[in-house]
Each structure stands twice: as C-alpha cells, then as structure tokens.
Amino acid sequence: MKAVRLAIIVAALAMLSVAAARTVRAASTVRQGPPDCTQCAPDVYNYARYLIGSYTVCFLDTYPGNPEWSFTEGEVFAMAEGINQYWNAQLDAAGAQISFGPFIHEQICPSGSIVIRRESLSSSIEAQTHMTEDGNDAIIDIRSDLQLTGDFWKNLAAHEIGHVLDFKDVYDPQCEGKTIMWHVNSLPWAPARCSDSLAVQANYQPANVDYFTYFTPPNCYDQYLVYYYSCWDGTGWYYCGSSWYYITTWCG
Amino acid sequence: MAVAALIACVSALATTAQLTVVDYGPAPTSLALLANRSAAVIHGKVTRVSPPHLQGSLVVRDVVVDIAAHLKDSRSSAGNREIVFSQLGGTVTVDGRERTTAYALDPFSVGDEAVLFLEASPRDGHLEVMYGNAGAFRRAAGTDEISVAASPSAKTDFGGRQRVPLSEFIARTQAAIAAASSAQRREGTQ
Numbered sequence: 001m002k003a004v005r006l007a008i009i010v011a012a013l014a015m016l017s018v019a020a021a022r023t024v025r026a027a028s029t030v031r032q033g034p035p036d037c038t039q040c041a042p043d044v045y046n047y048a049r050y051l052i053g054s055y056t057v058c059f060l061d062t063y064p065g066n067p068e069w070s071f072t073e074g075e076v077f078a079m080a081e082g083i084n085q086y087w088n089a090q091l092d093a094a095g096a097q098i099s100f101g102p103f104i105h106e107q108i109c110p111s112g113s114i115v116i117r118r119e120s121l122s123s124s125i126e127a128q129t130h131m132t133e134d135g136n137d138a139i140i141d142i143r144s145d146l147q148l149t150g151d152f153w154k155n156l157a158a159h160e161i162g163h164v165l166d167f168k169d170v171y172d173p174q175c176e177g178k179t180i181m182w183h184v185n186s187l188p189w190a191p192a193r194c195s196d197s198l199a200v201q202a203n204y205q206p207a208n209v210d211y212f213t214y215f216t217p218p219n220c221y222d223q224y225l226v227y228y229y230s231c232w233d234g235t236g237w238y239y240c241g242s243s244w245y246y247i248t249t250w251c252g
Numbered sequence: 253m254a255v256a257a258l259i260a261c262v263s264a265l266a267t268t269a270q271l272t273v274v275d276y277g278p279a280p281t282s283l284a285l286l287a288n289r290s291a292a293v294i295h296g297k298v299t300r301v302s303p304p305h306l307q308g309s310l311v312v313r314d315v316v317v318d319i320a321a322h323l324k325d326s327r328s329s330a331g332n333r334e335i336v337f338s339q340l341g342g343t344v345t346v347d348g349r350e351r352t353t354a355y356a357l358d359p360f361s362v363g364d365e366a367v368l369f370l371e372a373s374p375r376d377g378h379l380e381v382m383y384g385n386a387g388a389f390r391r392a393a394g395t396d397e398i399s400v401a402a403s404p405s406a407k408t409d410f411g412g413r414q415r416v417p418l419s420e421f422i423a424r425t426q427a428a429i430a431a432a433s434s435a436q437r438r439e440g441t442q
Contacts, residue, residue, distance in 0.1 A: 045354070047271045120374045123289065124382040126277040130270050130309065146277075163273045168354075184278045 037194035040175035050134035058109035060117035082154030096204035151189035279386035288432035304342025311353035
C-alpha cells in the first residue's frame with residue numbers, strides 16, 4: 001500500500017493499543033464578524049477533513065532548466081512567502097495545529113509533501129489543485145507557460161493552498177478583494193483578510209475541531225507479525241530492534 | 253536476546269479519494285479578446301450529455317451540441333453539424349478509488365442553448381469552454397436573450413447590461429471575430 005497513514009499497534013503481550021490522533025474537523029459553520037467578513041468567508045468542501053501537523057511544500061522542477069517545467073528561485077520565494085504570510089500566520093493566530101513548511105525546491109519531492117509543479121494546462125486555466133483528505137500528497141498544477149509578477153505568484157500559491165485547506169472558490173461579486181479564495185487571481189496582495197481569518201477560525205480553531213478524537217479509519221488494515229528484540233547489557237534489558245513481516249490485509 | 257512477537261495492524265488508507273479544483277485565469281475584458289484566444293465559437297443547442305468519466309486526471313462529461321451557427325472555427329473539423337466539448341465536473345470511481353472534479357462551469361443539460369467560446373486542451377485536443385462560465389453565454393430560459401452577467405465583457409461590450417438579445421449578441425460576436433481576424437492579418441503582413 002502506498003501511503004501508510006495511521007498505525008494502531010496491537011500488542012498481544014502488553015495489551016497495548018495506541019491510536020494516533022487525527023484531526024476530525026467538524027462541519028462547522030460558526031461564523032461571527034463584520035458583515036463583509038461573514039458574507040465573504042469561503043465555504044468548505046468538507047472533503048479535506050483530516051489535516052493536521054506540518055506539511056512540507058515541495059516546488060518540483062520536472063525538467064530543471066526548462067522554464068516551462070521548472071520554477072525560478074524568485075517564483076519559489078514569492079510562492080513560499082505567500083503561503084507562509086497568508087496561511088501560517090492565520091492558522092497560528094487561530095491556534096490551529098496545521099502549518100505549511102518547510103518549503104523546498106527539488107527535482108524529486110518526498111512522499112507526503114504538497115507538490116507544486118508546472119503542468120500542461122489549457123490556456124484559460126491558471127492552476128488546478130488535486131486535494132487529498134489529509135493533505136498528504138496533494139498536488140498543485142500551475143500552467144507551464146504562466147508568467148506572473150511577484151505579488152500574483154503570492155496570490156496564486158496562497159489561493160491554491162486555500163483549496164488544500166478545503167476552502168471553495170468565492171464567486172459573489174461583492175466579495176472581490178475580500179477573500180484570497182476570490183475565483184480569479186486579480187487582487188492586490190494582502191497578507192490577511194478578515195473573511196479568511198474567520199473561515200480559519202470556524203474550521204480549524206481547536207474549540208471548533210475535535211483535534212484529539214481518536215480516529216480509526218473504516219477502511220483496510222495491513223496485518224504484520226512484528227518481532228521486537230530486547231538486548232541484555234549486563235544490567236538490564238533495552239530495545240535493540242524490530243522486524244516486520246506482512247501477514248494479510250483485513251478490511252472492515 | 254529476548255524476542256517479543258506482536259501483531260501489528262497498520263492502516264493502509266492509501267489515498268482512496270481525490271478532489272480536483274480547477275482555477276481559471278482572469279477572463280478577457282472584451283468579446284474581441286475572448287474570440288481571438290478561442291479555437292472555435294459556436295452557437296447551438298445541447299443534445300446529449302454523457303455520464304462522467306475520467307479524462308487524464310480530470311472527471312468530465314462529454315457535451316454534444318447541435319450547431320446552429322459556426323461563428324469561428326479554426327479546427328480541421330470545422331463545418332460539422334455537431335461539436336463535442338468536455339465539461340469539467342463530476343465523480344467517478346476507478347479501481348476502487350473515488351475521483352471528483354469540482355464544477356468550474358455550471359453544468360449543461362440537454363436543451364440548453366448557448367454561444368460557446370472553446371479552446372483545445374493541450375493534453376489531448378479535447379475542446380473545453382474557455383474561462384468557465386465567462387466563456388459560455390447561455391440563452392435565458394423562455395426568452396430570446398443571452399445572459400452576459402458572468403463575463404467581464406458585460407461592462408465593456410454591453411454597457412453593464414446583464415442580458416442582451418440573441419441577435420445583438422451574435423452580431424457583436426461576429427464583429428469581434430472579424431476585427432480580431434483583420435488585426436491578425438495586419439500583424440501577419442507587417
């Protein structure tokens with residue numbers, strides 16, 4: 001299986017069961033604030049419901065040196081700054097247990113990271129984001145020949161990461177300029193907007209999220225036989241290694 | 253050395269689902285610019301819409317349009333009475349994995365009539381509506397008018413009106429295409 005996301009180790013001898021904490025975000029629509037902020041706060045898909053922790057953001061150079069399939073350092077810097085300034089600051093202010101970074105510029109991205117890469121897209125499309133339920137391995141495709149100035153790279157990256165955070169595009173004409181999720185990249189850069197702060201609070205503030213709900217996904221489990229080795233150093237036993245052997249996959 | 257055998261259950265919730273969201277760039281502010289960028293501009297009525305299916309990494313529906321008028325068509329199939337374009341949006345399950353593409357264009361239904369500005373996808377050549385709703389000018393139900401509200405050209409070409417008569421819209425589109433084409437010719441001769 002490609003992505004091992006949660007481990008529940010059932011220790012037959014110690015009878016120890018550990019479930020990893022996952023974010024189970026309530027479908028919260030709690031929003032309070034000035035009318036503009038409330039009206040323009042982006043809705044959520046209720047799709048990316050299990051975000052938690054730090055997400056490495058990897059700018060991928062598919063063909064290094066080819067400007068249509070790689071990013072310049074300036075582009076990477078602008079996008080990283082956009083994501084960091086916009087979302088990390090607001091997530092941090094809300095006390096959310098989610099952050100984006102480190103930002104890396106690579107030819108091969110590590111598994112689990114959010115990948116930002118250039119892709120062959122139709123000329124009227126600027127970008128497309130493939131979201132995943134827990135944020136791992138999300139992919140942001142940016143049109144290969146897209147040329148923008150610094151602030152618009154910031155806007156674009158912050159907007160697409162907004163999708164990774166589950167936020168929908170906003171089309172209400174009265175909301176132009178009032179949310180980073182405005183549906184086209186035409187806004188002057190602003191490091192925060194009250195609509196988005198409100199959306200972050202509603203969806204990711206700990207008071208609105210069951211952060212410590214123990215979550216057991218209802219899908220499949222791989223079963224392994226695990227040998228834990230303990231070694232004697234003359235004074236006591238200490239852990240000195242393990243071997244894992246795949247047995248079967250169980251679904252239920 | 254002591255060995256303790258444990259049974260470990262590791263969840264293998266491999267990425268079982270994926271949602272794709274498509275973001276368009278800012279649409280041109282006039283019909284002339286929009287026409288200039290399009291591979292085809294047609295006026296017609298939707299006769300069939302396929303179930304959603306996967307096309308590359310996106311879920312699409314094939315929308316078949318019976319053409320009433322070719323306003324522009326630079327493709328080799330120009331002159332056909334039907335045109336098929338891919339409309340983004342829908343959900344399919346492939347190999348047990350759910351794939352969804354969010355609607356970036358209000359879905360078309362059989363019987364809908366519209367003037368469509370289309371472009372060819374660089375991946376596979378399929379036609380798509382440019383700029384989502386800003387490239388699809390629909391006839392308002394029960395009227396002889398075209399809704400231009402979703403397009404920036406509503407301001408520049410139509411003085412801020414939300415709907416214009418179909419005949420006026422087509423005449424303006426034809427004029428815009430002719431102007432764009434003569435501008436291109438001038439550029440070509442210089």
